Amino acid sequence: MAGKSDFLFGIRSVIEAINSGKEIEKVLVKKGLRGELYDELLETMKEANISWQSVPVERINRATRKNHQGVIAFVSAITYQDLENSLIQVFEDGKNPLVLVLDGVTDIRNMGAIARSAECAGVDMIVIPEKGGAPINADAVKTSAGALQHIPVCRVKNLFKAVDYLKKSGLQIVVATEKARDNYTKVDFSVPTAIVMGAEDKGVSAQVMKISDADTKIPIVGKISSLNVSVAAGILIYEAVRQRSL
Structure with a gap:
């Protein structure tokens, strides 16, 4: 559950938050809720393309016992950026993406740690899926030491299409996987690059793997079979920094 500072409650409060442009992660609505104000909320969420879920009132009560009116909204701690516009800006600034x-x-802590390393290394943006990724809440921002407030984060509906867009825009797609044949030092990170990191249990999706230009691994010589994803991301990011500084 998100921290107390990450949600707001009450039908009118949620409607006003959406209309004011706040980044809403999701909305929980009590099952069986009815009424004109509720209908207005539904219409507002549909127009803003905000996902919502019908849940038992007990789930909402676990977040707050105040007069929530059967509605609670989880608010993002950052403002997400548009992927296409962000990439165009990178090229216009004359950067090597x-x-x-x-x-x-x-994992929220991994998300924060990855963002911290990425911001320190000058990564141009982080791309995450709208569903199936860590929520960016106050805990994630804190773990990132504030980095999530500085590095552009692009949240996309379809991660495969986003990666395909990066590829068609001239970036090589490098996938980190323990199944790769070559170590990460053999990848040429000096060219425009998108590094794809997957979940520790499942790895990168097969669909994304198919359109990748290179896959790479970090050698493991100890008894533990894998690194934490935030550590692995840091290693690959700084290999790119090293190569680009030569």
Whole structure:
């Protein structure tokens, strides 16, 4: 559950928040809720393309016992950026794009740690899926030491299409996977690159793997079979920094 500062409650409060442009992660609505104000909320959510879920009132009560009127909205701690506009800006600024794509990274602390490394290394943006990724709430921002307030984060509906767009825009797609043959030092990170990191249990999706230009691994010589995804991301990001500084 998100921290107390990450949600607001009450039908009118949620409607006003949506209309004011706040980044809403999702809305929980009590099952069986009815009325004109509720209908207005539904229409507002549909127009803003905000996802909502009908749940038992007990679930909402676990978040707050105040007069929530059967509605609670989880608010993002950051403002998400548009992927296409962000990439265009990178090219217009004359930069050599370095993008980090997170495919199924769901742990908030990992998300924060990855963002911190990415911001320190000058990564141009982080791309995450709208569903199936870690929520960016106050805990994630805190873990990132504030980095999530500075690095552009692009949240996309379809991660595969986003990666395909990056590829068609001239970026090589490099996938981190323990099944790769070559170590990460053999990848040429000096060209425009999008590094794709997957969940620790499932890895990068097969669909994204199919359109990748290169896959790579970090050698493991100890008894533990894999690195934490935030550590692995940091290693690959700084290999790109190293190569680009030569």
